Amino acid sequence: MIVGAGVAGLIAATALARAGWRVEIAEVSPSRATSGWGLCLTGPALRALNELGLADACLAAGYGMTGITHVDVRGEPAGEVPLPRLLGAGQPGMVGIARPVLHRVLHAEAERCGVVVRHGLTVVAVDQDGELVRVRLSDGTARQVALLVGADGIRSSTRSLLGLKTSLDYHGQMVWRALVPRPRWATGIHHFAGMTDTAGLVPISTRQAYVFLTENGVEQSVLPEADLAPRLRQLLEPFPGRVEEIRPLVSGAESGAPSVVRRPVRTTFLEGAWNRGNGVVIGDAAHAPAPQMASGAALAIEDGLLLAQELERHESAGSGLEAFMSRRAQRCRTLVETSVAIAGLERAQRHHDAHPLVDACHRLMAEPA
Numbered sequence: 001m002i003v004g005a006g007v008a009g010l011i012a013a014t015a016l017a018r019a020g021w022r023v024e025i026a027e028v029s030p031s032r033a034t035s036g037w038g039l040c041l042t043g044p045a046l047r048a049l050n051e052l053g054l055a056d057a058c059l060a061a062g063y064g065m066t067g068i069t070h071v072d073v074r075g076e077p078a079g080e081v082p083l084p085r086l087l088g089a090g091q092p093g094m095v096g097i098a099r100p101v102l103h104r105v106l107h108a109e110a111e112r113c114g115v116v117v118r119h120g121l122t123v124v125a126v127d128q129d130g131e132l133v134r135v136r137l138s139d140g141t142a143r144q145v146a147l148l149v150g151a152d153g154i155r156s157s158t159r160s161l162l163g164l165k166t167s168l169d170y171h172g173q174m175v176w177r178a179l180v181p182r183p184r185w186a187t188g189i190h191h192f193a194g195m196t197d198t199a200g201l202v203p204i205s206t207r208q209a210y211v212f213l214t215e216n217g218v219e220q221s222v223l224p225e226a227d228l229a230p231r232l233r234q235l236l237e238p239f240p241g242r243v244e245e246i247r248p249l250v251s252g253a254e255s256g257a258p259s260v261v262r263r264p265v266r267t268t269f270l271e272g273a274w275n276r277g278n279g280v281v282i283g284d285a286a287h288a289p290a291p292q293m294a295s296g297a298a299l300a301i302e303d304g305l306l307l308a309q310e311l312e313r314h315e316s317a318g319s320g321l322e323a324f325m326s327r328r329a330q331r332c333r334t335l336v337e338t339s340v341a342i343a344g345l346e347r348a349q350r351h352h353d354a355h356p357l358v359d360a361c362h363r364l365m366a367e368p369a
């Protein structure tokens with residue numbers, strides 16, 4: 001039983017089903033719709049997707065890129081960072097992709113492998129009896145399962161039901177994403193340093209890109225939907241150069257759907273074991289980095305793949321889970337801590353110190369998981 005049909009849940013489900021497990025996912029949202037901004041699949045994400053034969057579908061559905069262009073506060077180029085090409089020299093180092101498109105690819109493969117995805121459902125109680133986990137679901141039914149995987153995101157309720165405690169840290173930043181038509185010059189990631197905030201542009205298809213902006217030194221808050229697009233345009237106003245061209249493209253409605261989202265930068269890292277008996281948490285539920293390294297989904301994808309691999313390698317679920325955690329803990333901790341450090345440097349306007357850290361962390365992540 002997997003809780004959550006996000007990136008971690010769908011990949012774990014596919015990898016486990018291929019290894020012979022019968023897998024059911026309880027997903028709390030009533031439908032498959034995911035909010036409409038994009039994300040970057042970094043080299044490690046593509047490498048893990050490739051092991052499952054899913055990289056080509058993502059490459060075809062997204063936009064392949066080879067580097068990041070940094071632009072300084074005056075709008076002048078401040079360096080190019082080539083991205084490690086983990087799929088081979090002729091392949092892109094990163095792919096920008098719309099979230100709903102990525103989810104369609106992952107859902108289709110999970111279901112093709114026989115995974116049952118139930119929407120509008122969650123786990124409300126967990127009780128362990130030796131090797132078995134008894135779960136009660138929100139529709140009143142119950143299951144006895146050999147493995148419970150909490151892949152239900154940073155605010156995971158599975159984590160609480162398993163008695164695993166962590167803190168969610170807010171870093172004084174709100175991040176914005178808006179879908180816009182892709183300008184012709186946007187063939188890679190552009191990162192724009194600002195006097196107070198930072199911004200950027202990521203292509204996700206030949207037609208579309210998303211603008212991101214990190215708002216520094218603000219309290220967590222929720223703005224009315226109607227205020228999002230005008231406020232984002234206002235925050236982009238101080239940026240010179242190419243941002244002046246992007247700003248009028250932020251309309252709040254791309255393809256008829258609301259396209260501006262604003263989220264707090266929150267992180268967590270679960271110290272100690274990620275499991276209680278045969279119940280384990282993966283993805284953001286165990287380790288959620290700040291979005292500055294664009295790598296949370298990469299870790300979630302790796303988790304799903306490596307969880308299935310370690311369970312297959314070991315006789316018992318217990319020893320498989322232990323091997324999984326010892327393989328994952330340091331890598332995930334490093335990424336979370338580095339992303340927090342980068343967020344701090346951004347807040348302090350120390351962009352020149354942040355760029356080498358981003359570069360070094362991408363190299364580290366390029367090492368085998």
Ligand SMILES: Cc1cc2nc3c(=O)[nH]c(=O)nc-3n(C[C@H](O)[C@H](O)[C@H](O)COP(=O)(O)OP(=O)(O)OC[C@H]3O[C@@H](n4cnc5c(N)ncnc54)[C@H](O)[C@@H]3O)c2cc1C
Nearest residue numbers: 004006007008028040122152153283284294295296297298
């Ligand atoms: C603004 C922003 C930009 C980002 N950009 C990038 C990027 O470019 N590249 C990158 O690699 N990462 C990025 N990330 C991080 C990435 O989105 C996450 O790390 C990744 O989505 C984690 O996947 P997950 O499956 O663990 O969790 P989630 O994606 O949060 O999925 C959890 C799933 O569980 C479901 N769920 C929640 N609670 C329950 C419950 N109680 N019962 C059942 N189901 C439940 C949810 O509906 C959801 O479907 C970004 C994050 C943010 C906030």
